[in-house]
Amino acid sequence: MNGLSRSTLALVFLLASALAARFATFSVEPFGTQRVNLDTGVTTLPQGGVLTDHENGLRLKGSYIEYKEGSFVRARKVELLSQKETFLAESLEHDIPKQEARFKGLTFSNPDFKGLKAERALALFAENIVVLKGRVQAESPRLQAETLVVNLKGQEALALGSFTYQEGKATLRGQGPNARLYLRFASGKVQASTKVPPSASPLAQYAARLP
Numbered sequence: 001m002n003g004l005s006r007s008t009l010a011l012v013f014l015l016a017s018a019l020a021a022r023f024a025t026f027s028v029e030p031f032g033t034q035r036v037n038l039d040t041g042v043t044t045l046p047q048g049g050v051l052t053d054h055e056n057g058l059r060l061k062g063s064y065i066e067y068k069e070g071s072f073v074r075a076r077k078v079e080l081l082s083q084k085e086t087f088l089a090e091s092l093e094h095d096i097p098k099q100e101a102r103f104k105g106l107t108f109s110n111p112d113f114k115g116l117k118a119e120r121a122l123a124l125f126a127e128n129i130v131v132l133k134g135r136v137q138a139e140s141p142r143l144q145a146e147t148l149v150v151n152l153k154g155q156e157a158l159a160l161g162s163f164t165y166q167e168g169k170a171t172l173r174g175q176g177p178n179a180r181l182y183l184r185f186a187s188g189k190v191q192a193s194t195k196v197p198p199s200a201s202p203l204a205q206y207a208a209r210l211p
Contacts, residue, residue, distance in 0.1 A: 026069060027052045042068050048077070056099065056125065057083050062092070071096055078103075085110045085130075085152065087123065099125040102210075106132065112155060112185040115139035118148070122210040128153035129203075131210045141183065141190050142166040149203045155185040158196065158203040165192055180204075 028034070032047030048063040051073060062075030073094040080087040080101070090105030106121040108130065119134025129151060136145040136159075146161035159165075159181040165172040172192060174181055182200055184191045 027054065040068070041071075042066055048075075053096075058125075060092070060094075082125070087121075089121075101125070108132070110152065112157075112190070113138050113140065113150070116148075116150075120210065124206070124209070129206050131206050133207075133210055141192070143181075143183075145181070147207050149206045151200075151203060156200055156203075157183040157185075158200055159183070160204060160207055167192065 028043075028045075028049060028051055030045045030047070030049040032045070032049075034049075035044045035046070036042075037044075043066065045062075045065040048061070049065055051060045051062075051065065051067065052058070053060075059081045060073065060075060061079040063077035065073065065075045067073040073092070073096065075092045075094075076090065078087070078089045078092040080089070080092065086109045087101075087103060088107040089103040092101055092103055094101040101123040103121040103123070104119070106118050108116040108118075108121070116132065116136070116138040118132035118136045121133070122131045124130070129149065132148045132150070133146070136148045137143065143159065143163065143165050145159040145163040148157055148159050150157045159174075160179075161174075161177050162179055163172075163174045163181045165181055165183075167190075172181065172194060174194060180194060180196050182193050182196045184193075
């Protein structure tokens with residue numbers, strides 16, 4: 001019996017240590033009630049709150065949040081902050097193991113883009129890629145497009161399909177599904193071209209990740 005008790009205590013200690021380690025990288029600040037479903041492991045914050053993912057450097061604020069530790073986060077009226085990016089959205093579904101987040105009604109900003117909006121978007125945090133579709137438009141640079149794939153780390157972007165790009169008095173336009181616009185950001189300036197360099201061609205493949 002003593003042996004069994006020692007084994008049970010050891011198991012409880014290990015589980016408690018693992019749980020503490022997981023919560024050490026995922027802190028929760030509820031704005032009101034916090035409900036936990038012990039059967040599913042899902043926690044709901046009906047009045048919203050703030051989740052901070054210390055491991056991945058993400059801070060999420062929402063008016064309504066439900067999540068399962070180490071599995072997913074779903075939220076409405078969302079503000080998601082990473083080290084250099086800001087995501088404001090009507091809704092969010094974040095797959096934690098895949099490090100993927102899907103947004104509806106997104107407004108995105110970073111050092112290269114200001115007020116970049118889309119009806120839906122997919123952020124691939126592990127690959128530093130954001131895919132935007134549906135009435136894509138940005139305040140700076142002045143851009144309208146059907147689809148835009150942004151390489152955050154490489155400071156480049158690729159518009160696919162019809163687009164309109166304005167820089168000063170100059171305007172670039174593309175029509176049809178095969179139209180392409182390549183944007184390259186450097187030293188606070190943007191270079192735009194309808195000729196896509198071979199190194200940027202793989203960006204087009206990411207568009208299929210967001211139906």
